[in-house]
Amino acid sequence: MSLDSEAVLRVEDLTIRYDAVTAVEEATFEVGAGEIVAIIGPNGAGKRSLLSAIAAIAPRARGRIEICGRSTDGVPRSEIVRLGAALVPEGRQIFTSLSVLENLKLGATIRRDGEIASDLDAVFAEFPILAERRRQMAGLLSGGEQQMLAIGRGLMSRPRLLMLDEPSLGLAPMALAQVYEKLTAIRSRGVAILVAEQNAARAFAVADRVLIMSHGRFSLSGRPDENRTHRDFDGAYFGVAMSGASWSR
Amino acid sequence: MREAAQVLVDAISVGGLYALTALGIGLIFGVMRLVNFAHADLITFAGYAILLFFVQSTAFAIVAAALAAIVLALVTERAAFRPLRGANPETLLVSSFAVSFFLEKTLIMVVGARPKGVDFLPGLARQVEIVGVRLQLLHLVTIVVSLGLLTGTTWLLRATRLGLEMRAAAENFRMAEALGVRANRVIAAAFAISGLLAAAVACMIVAQTGLVQPRMGLQLVVIAFVGTVIGGLGSLPGAAIGGFFVGVGSILAQALLPEALRPFREAFVFIAVALVLIVRPLGLFPSRSLRQRI
Numbered sequence: 122m123s124l125d126s127e128a129v130l131r132v133e134d135l136t137i138r139y140d141a142v143t144a145v146e147e148a149t150f151e152v153g154a155g156e157i158v159a160i161i162g163p164n165g166a167g168k169r170s171l172l173s174a175i176a177a178i179a180p181r182a183r184g185r186i187e188i189c190g191r192s193t194d195g196v197p198r199s200e201i202v203r204l205g206a207a208l209v210p211e212g213r214q215i216f217t218s219l220s221v222l223e224n225l226k227l228g229a230t231i232r233r234d235g236e237i238a239s240d241l242d243a244v245f246a247e248f249p250i251l252a253e254r255r256r257q258m259a260g261l262l263s264g265g266e267q268q269m270l271a272i273g274r275g276l277m278s279r280p281r282l283l284m285l286d287e288p289s290l291g292l293a294p295m296a297l298a299q300v301y302e303k304l305t306a307i308r309s310r311g312v313a314i315l316v317a318e319q320n321a322a323r324a325f326a327v328a329d330r331v332l333i334m335s336h337g338r339f340s341l342s343g344r345p346d347e348n349r350t351h352r353d354f355d356g357a358y359f360g361v362a363m364s365g366a367s368w369s370r
Numbered sequence: 371m372r373e374a375a376q377v378l379v380d381a382i383s384v385g386g387l388y389a390l391t392a393l394g395i396g397l398i399f400g401v402m403r404l405v406n407f408a409h410a411d412l413i414t415f416a417g418y419a420i421l422l423f424f425v426q427s428t429a430f431a432i433v434a435a436a437l438a439a440i441v442l443a444l445v446t447e448r449a450a451f452r453p454l455r456g457a458n459p460e461t462l463l464v465s466s467f468a469v470s471f472f473l474e475k476t477l478i479m480v481v482g483a484r485p486k487g488v489d490f491l492p493g494l495a496r497q498v499e500i501v502g503v504r505l506q507l508l509h510l511v512t513i514v515v516s517l518g519l520l521t522g523t524t525w526l527l528r529a530t531r532l533g534l535e536m537r538a539a540a541e542n543f544r545m546a547e548a549l550g551v552r553a554n555r556v557i558a559a560a561f562a563i564s565g566l567l568a569a570a571v572a573c574m575i576v577a578q579t580g581l582v583q584p585r586m587g588l589q590l591v592v593i594a595f596v597g598t599v600i601g602g603l604g605s606l607p608g609a610a611i612g613g614f615f616v617g618v619g620s621i622l623a624q625a626l627l628p629e630a631l632r633p634f635r636e637a638f639v640f641i642a643v644a645l646v647l648i649v650r651p652l653g654l655f656p657s658r659s660l661r662q663r664i
Contacts, residue, residue, distance in 0.1 A: 176548055198547040207549075214545040216538050218657075227538050230531075231550035278550065
């Protein structure tokens with residue numbers, strides 16, 4: 122794996138433990154500027170732990186994380202987004218008692234510039250349903266709309282990297298298709314995307330690169346159109362014996 | 371009829387004080403799940419600040435009360451509650467008792483346990499006549515001040531960035547942090563506001579009773595806390611409304627109960643509270659999220 126200087130996220134040798142359980146072991150990967158990288162794996166593979174550690178929500182046992190070239194060692198949770206990485210967490214975690222507009226404004230917490238209003242308009246243009254419901258309490262939105270809101274909120278910080286944890290969870294197929302359509306649109310604006318997914322088919326369709334994870338380790342990485350990725354992916358998922366498990370691009 | 375109007379105005383003014391106290395407690399509970407019984411000592415210390423300075427000038431005494439309560443609130447946050455941030459609510463509750471006892475006993479050691487007379491805001495002790503009803507000017511001022519502070523706090527929470535961050539932190543602290551909200555900033559702001567509310571309550575109470583004593587805040591806070599529970603812990607409008615009705619209820623009980631039962635008026639208020647909680651265990655306006663997620 123080449124370590125080019127353009128990386129917005131660089132993870133080296135990351136190990137995460139909860140008491141005696143090792144959730145992630147020696148994970149090393151990076152996300153380049155404007156790239157969509159998908160981490161795919163079954164439930165319990167360690168995807169969420171990985172994203173949580175990057176967002177400084179879960180502690181790590183060992184390893185190094187750099188966001189836009191700056192180490193996150195000792196960086197508190199509230200400062201991660203200031204380094205350029207925004208999190209769209211599992212279950213969306215929108216503020217249900219606040220309005221749609223307020224949720225989006227919270228996404229711009231770290232900003233003091235004068236362009237917040239025009240960025241709000243941009244999010245509303247991207248997600249017209251949010252514009253229609255801007256005064257409504259966010260808890261009244263449907264699951265798909267809440268996911269759009271969580272993504273819009275993440276974008277309001279003007280991140281270099283948007284991290285999404287299981288955006289497909291609990292969404293109807295139509296809403297799901299919309300969400301993934303938006304990811305491509307977001308990337309085209311130069312925002313890199315790291316998405317953790319169980320729904321492999323979706324992730325394969327949009328990702329530039331996929332990392333397949335099982336039992337806390339990457340079993341392989343590659344471009345989604347390579348046959349080999351598919352075959353080993355099946356192995357990681359369904360327990361078929363794998364050959365060359367440490368293969369990488 | 372006139373008497374009813376007088377009792378009602380009295381009840382509303384007392385209800386306003388309890389609403390302010392309950393709101394102060396509710397703010398802190400919202401951002402850090404702490405039931406802060408040391409709120410009582412914010413009121414008490416503000417009362418003693420008035421005692422120290424009321425002879426010089428009224429304005430000076432009010433400023434001193436506000437400063438005393440705000441500084442004390444910030445100091446207790448920094449010294450006692452910040453190291454315990456994220457601890458479970460029981461631990462926080464016990465620590466707030468410890469802080470409260472410590473402050474109360476320290477005060478008794480320094481100034482003694484006996485009540486001291488304060489002739490604060492004597493100009494408000496007179497009666498005014500409004501459409502034929504004679505009302506205490508102080509009661510009217512209390513109502514106006516309470517309304518003003520409730521409106522001001524509401525405005526701060528609804529219309530400012532800081533307020534938005536505080537409401538977000540109250541619903542889901544970790545997600546708020548993930549968006550860049552700084553925990554120290556919102557929590558310190560909540561403590562400062564609760565200090566200001568405590569100081570206002572102290573001014574009104576001292577003017578009404580003409581006394582300061584080391585336990586003056588405690589009874590208020592216990593009753594106001596009952597109000598926050600009725601309103602629904604974690605809901606700020608709920609806290610203010612719950613506090614208001616508990617205050618109003620206790621004054622109306624005083625006025626309406628047969629004489630023999632009046633000493634037990636608080637018991638009747640608590641019975642009403644128990645009934646509310648049987649019907650609505652989470653309070654009248656339950657908060658949407660009392661749990662941390664992510």
